[in-house]
Amino acid sequence: xxxxxxxxxxxxxxxxxxxxxxxxxxxxxxxxxxxxxxxxxxxxxxxxxxxxxxxxxxxxxxxxxxxxxxxxxxxxxxxxxxxxxxxxxxxxxxxxxxxxxxxxxxxxxxxxxxxxxxxxxxxxxxxxxxxxxxxxxxxxxxxxxxxxxxxxxxxxxxxxxxxxxxxxxxxxxxxxxxxxxxxxxxxxxxxxxxxxxxxxxxxxxxxxxxxxxxxxxxxxxxxxxxxxxxxxxxxxxxxxxxxxxxxxxxxxxxxxxxxxxxxxxxxxxxxxxxxxxxxxxxxxxxxxxxxxxxxxxxxxxxx
Amino acid sequence: xxxxxxxxxxxxxxxxxxxxxxxxxxxxxxxxxxxxxxxxxxxxxxxxxxxxxxxxxxxxxxxxxxxxxxxxxxxxxxxxxxxxxxxxxxxxxxxxxxxxxxxxxxxxxxxxxxxxxxxxxxxxxxxxxxxxxxxxxxxxxxxxxxxxxxxxxxxxxxxxxxxxxxxxxxxxxxxxxxxxxxxxxxxxxxxxxxxxxxxxxxxxxxxxxxxxxxxxxxxxxxxxxxxxxxxxxxxxxxxxxxxxxxxxxxxxxxxxxxxxxxxxxxxxxxxxxxxxxxxxxxxxxxxxxxxxxxxxxxxxxxxxxxxxxxxxxxxxxxxxxxxxxxxxxxxxxxxxxxxx
Numbered sequence: 001x002x003x004x005x006x007x008x009x010x011x012x013x014x015x016x017x018x019x020x021x022x023x024x025x026x027x028x029x030x031x032x033x034x035x036x037x038x039x040x041x042x043x044x045x046x047x048x049x050x051x052x053x054x055x056x057x058x059x060x061x062x063x064x065x066x067x068x069x070x071x072x073x074x075x076x077x078x079x080x081x082x083x084x085x086x087x088x089x090x091x092x093x094x095x096x097x098x099x100x101x102x103x104x105x106x107x108x109x110x111x112x113x114x115x116x117x118x119x120x121x122x123x124x125x126x127x128x129x130x131x132x133x134x135x136x137x138x139x140x141x142x143x144x145x146x147x148x149x150x151x152x153x154x155x156x157x158x159x160x161x162x163x164x165x166x167x168x169x170x171x172x173x174x175x176x177x178x179x180x181x182x183x184x185x186x187x188x189x190x191x192x193x194x195x196x197x198x199x200x201x202x203x204x205x206x207x208x209x210x211x212x213x214x215x216x217x218x219x220x221x222x223x224x225x226x227x228x229x230x231x232x233x234x235x236x237x238x239x240x241x242x243x244x245x246x247x248x249x250x251x252x253x254x255x256x257x258x259x260x261x262x263x264x265x266x267x268x269x270x271x272x273x274x275x276x277x278x279x280x281x282x283x284x285x286x287x288x289x290x291x292x293x294x295x296x297x298x299x300x301x302x303x
Numbered sequence: 304x305x306x307x308x309x310x311x312x313x314x315x316x317x318x319x320x321x322x323x324x325x326x327x328x329x330x331x332x333x334x335x336x337x338x339x340x341x342x343x344x345x346x347x348x349x350x351x352x353x354x355x356x357x358x359x360x361x362x363x364x365x366x367x368x369x370x371x372x373x374x375x376x377x378x379x380x381x382x383x384x385x386x387x388x389x390x391x392x393x394x395x396x397x398x399x400x401x402x403x404x405x406x407x408x409x410x411x412x413x414x415x416x417x418x419x420x421x422x423x424x425x426x427x428x429x430x431x432x433x434x435x436x437x438x439x440x441x442x443x444x445x446x447x448x449x450x451x452x453x454x455x456x457x458x459x460x461x462x463x464x465x466x467x468x469x470x471x472x473x474x475x476x477x478x479x480x481x482x483x484x485x486x487x488x489x490x491x492x493x494x495x496x497x498x499x500x501x502x503x504x505x506x507x508x509x510x511x512x513x514x515x516x517x518x519x520x521x522x523x524x525x526x527x528x529x530x531x532x533x534x535x536x537x538x539x540x541x542x543x544x545x546x547x548x549x550x551x552x553x554x555x556x557x558x559x560x561x562x563x564x565x566x567x568x569x570x571x572x573x574x575x576x577x578x579x580x581x582x583x584x585x586x587x588x589x590x591x592x593x594x595x596x597x598x599x600x601x602x603x604x605x606x607x608x609x610x611x612x613x614x615x616x617x618x619x620x621x622x623x624x625x626x627x628x629x630x631x632x633x634x635x636x637x638x639x640x641x642x643x
Contacts, residue, residue, distance in 0.1 A: 050429050054640070071319045074431050081425035087334070088421075094333060101326045102430035102437070104319070138426075145431070 001064040003028040003149050003181040004049050010057030011044050017205050018044040022058070024200060024210045024287075026183060028148075031175050033196035034185035035275050040202040042185040043082065046153050049183070050079040063148055075104055078142035082153040084135045088127025092137060095126055099141045111144035114170075132163030139167060143174050150174065152184040156191065164188075168195055189272045199271070201278050209278050209286045213271060216286065220274055223250040225264035233261060239284045240277035251277040253286065322432050327440030335441070338410045339448060345405065346452050349398055350459055356391050357463040363388070364466035385470050392467055399460055399483045403492035404520045406449045408513040411499020414441055415634065419507040428638075438638040442500055442631050449496050450489045457488035468549070475612050476551035478528025485616040490623035495520045497630035504637045527619060535618045538605040544593060549609035557600045564600055 002025045009022040019041040026032045034042045047053040048060050051069020059067075066072045086095060092115065100106035115122065118140075120133050129137060135155060142150055152171070156164040172195060174180045186192060192199075199216060201209035209216065223233065230241055230248035236258060239251040251269065260266045269277075278284055332339075370378035415438070418424040428434035461484045468475055475481065482491055499516040506512040533553045546552060557564040595602060607615070 052425060052428060071321065071431075071433060074429065074433055075319055077429070079425070079429040081422065081429075083422065085422040085424075085426050087423055087426075090333070098330055098333065099430065101330050102322075102427075102432040104322055104431050 001028045002026060002061075003030075003032075003064075004060070004062050004183060005065075006045075006048075006058065006060045008058035009045075009048060009055055009060050011041075011048060011053060012056040017056075019048070019205050020057070022207050024207055026181075026198060026200070028064075028181045029175075029179055030198040030212075031172070031182040031184070031196050032198035032200060033192045034183060034200045034202065035187065035189065035192065035279075036185075036202035036208075037187060037279060039204070041205040042202055043153055044205075045202070046079075046151055046183070046185055050077055050151055052079075076148040077151060078145045078147035078149070079151045080135075080138045080142050080153065080155055083158065084138035084155075086126040086134060086138060088125065090126055091123055092120055092126060092129070093122040095137065095141060096122075096144075099145065103145050105146045107144045107146055111140050114140050114143075118166075130163075132159050132166070135159055135163065135167055136170070139170055143170070143180070147180060149181045149183065152182065154185055154187075156186065156188060164191065171195070189275050192275075193271045196271070199275070201275055203279060203282045206282075207287065208282070208284065209275075211286065216274060217269060217271065219253055219255055219286075220269045221252055221254045221256065221258070222267045222269050222273070223252055223254075223260065223264045224248070224267065225250075225261065229261075229263070233264075235259065235261070239286075240281045242277075321436065324436075324440060327432065327437065328444070330437075331441045331444050335410070335414070335445060338413065339445075342406060342410055342449065342452060346402065346456050349402060350456055352398070353395060353456075353459050353463045356388075356395070357459075360388050360391070360463070360466050364470065367470070385467065385472060388467075392464070392472075395460075395463060396479060396483060399456075399488070400524075402456070403453060403488070403495040404517050404524075406453070406492055407495025407497075407499040407520050408516045410445060410449055411496035412503040412512040412516045413509050414445065414500055414503055415638070416503030416507060416509045416512040419503070420509055435635050435639040438635050442634065446493055446496050446627070446631065450493045453492040454486075454489035457484055457486070460484050460488065474549045474551045474609060476532070476549075476607055476609065476615065478532070481532065481612075481615070482524070482527070482619070485613070486620040487616050487623065490620040490627075491524065493627045494523065494623045494630075497627040497634070498523070501630045501634045501637075504634045504641075532615060532619065533607060535615050536607070536611060538607055541604050541606070542601050543604075544596075544602060546604055546606045547608055550606040551609070553605040553607065555602065555604045557595060557602055559600050 004024075004026040006022050006024055010020040011018050022041075022045060034045065036042050044053065048055055049062055049068055051073060062068050062073045063076045066076075087098070090098065096106075096108060096111050100108060112122070115137070118133070118136050120129065120137060126134065126137060135158070139152075139155070150171070155171075156167055159167060168191065171182055171184070175182050184195075197213050199209060199211060199213050200207060220239070224247055227243050227246055227248040230243070230250060233250055233252070236252045236254040239253060242249040242251075251274070254266075256266070256268070258266075278286070367378070372378065415424075418427055427437055430437070432440070464480065464484060467473075473480075475484070482488060495516070498519050499512070502515045502519065503509070503512040506515055533551075538553050554566070556566045
């Protein structure tokens with residue numbers, strides 16, 4: 001089942017396309033990371049998926065074919081928006097009661113137990129909690145709805161490292177133990193290595209890379225060799241070239257079994273390295289299906 | 304982290320039944336109880352003021368009615384109670400006029416504007432209840448609450464103004480007082496609330512939405528008194544020199560030989576010269592018509608009789624309620640349509 005499926009989805013604000021020609025599928029039971037620089041269209045895509053925004057073009061379905069924003073979609077998706085908006089004047093207990101009243105399912109025992117574990121007092125006003133506690137409260141409210149899909153928009157952007165770690169641990173527990181699918185957007189690349197098993201890379205309103213993290217890592221290599229010969233490599237598509245003094249590092253779409261030119265070394269890539277290479281080459285793309293794979297000639301970046 | 308796990312999600316129904324409306328009751332109450340409490344305090348204060356001053360006015364009026372012989376000098380002194388209480392009446396009128404506007408601004412406008420301004424709409428509109436049902440579940444109970452509260456106040460205001468009308472104060476159809484009594488008072492409050500809700504949804508910020516609500520409400524409130532109300536039913540025309548008691552005179556003019564001669568002094572006041580010409584020693588106005596008719600002029604008066612008070616109340620209340628329903632529907636349509 002696809003937890004999110006879009007087809008030539010586009011969203012225009014005024015005359016600016018925040019998202020365009022977005023066709024992708026995110027399979028269920030994954031932790032999918034939506035990565036890209038500011039203004040790449042991540043929030044727009046998430047808003048469309050949770051039904052807050054209406055598409056200007058194309059379509060988006062969730063939870064295996066339900067239109068975004070339909071009753072079934074709202075029932076099965078919990079969304080934690082950027083900066084985790086809560087009613088600041090309500091107490092934590094009242095936020096629980098509010099969320100319980102607004103949803104068909106609400107696991108109050110789970111929510112209370114988790115808040116107790118986090119040391120968040122039920123009587124405290126939501127606005128007087130620390131940033132990390134507010135984020136944890138928003139996440140707890142979302143998870144207590146027993147969603148099938150949890151959507152998080154820049155969940156840890158405002159948090160300190162410890163709060164970040166605790167937050168992501170909760171998300172991963174829900175994903176691993178309870179089978180909740182997760183889609184989260186972030187520009188904190190280092191976080192994702194540990195967390196995500198599905199990657200969607202976006203820039204300037206377009207989707208650049210979509211796929212399982214394992215598949216993406218297995219199909220990319222970094223070749224290191226003499227800088228003078230960097231232009232001669234044509235065996236496999238080159239995503240990005242980085243020159244460092246006499247040596248050049250080529251990010252190529254190749255597997256460990258592909259031949260390596262003499263004088264060159266082949267290394268596996270990390271997720272952060274891969275993401276960075278694509279983000280620096282907004283023309284390059286790695287999308288599933290041969291018809292959609294585009295390979296622009298990479299520019300050369302000299303360090 | 305310990306292994307706190309969620310209980311299994313029950314099998315999803317093939318068709319999700321909408322969540323019951325009563326679930327929204329607590330939500331609406333909890334989020335707007337301060338606004339509602341503020342409304343009770345303000346309207347309660349106004350009610351106490353009307354009640355206390357109203358009792359004094361009633362006593363003075365009763366003394367006036369009971370005074371014998373009615374045309375004695377002593378009774379004349381008591382009979383001046385109207386002049387004595389007119390400032391009170393004006394104050395009460397102003398306070399009663401402000402109340403619906405303030406309710407629209409302070410109860411209606413923040414309902415959606417606050418959510419949009421603070422970003423909490425992204426929480427509220429992604430819950431299982433559904434966003435347009437959430438908006439309806441907030442707006443309808445609040446609208447009923449403000450209309451019911453001002454409806455109750457209008458009963459008191461009826462009681463408060465009664466001695467003035469009983470004492471020939473003027474016509475109950477007069478623009479300044481017509482909408483402070485009867486069913487239209489609650490209807491105007493309802494309209495103010497609906498204007499506030501829509502302004503909040505369109506403007507998305509609390510304070511500008513409140514300001515816009517006040518401006519729009521007062522703009523709308525001026526319309527009926529100035530232009531609309533006199534046309535609710537066709538005015539009655541008479542050539543008699545007197546109109547029935549408490550009638551609302553719309554206009555007066557004179558004809559001679561079947562042709563329009565000049566407008567009545569009541570409307571324009573520019574034709575005093577003509578009247579001076581024909582009736583140089585112009586007596587008090589009730590005989591002015593007689594004087595002019597001796598010179599061949601016919602006096603025409605268009606008026607709305609006081610018996611139309613309740614028909615006019617229902618006509619005005621009906622279009623205000625219809626307008627409010629339209630505005631609330633537009634608000635909910637926007638909630639449904641609005642791109643985040």
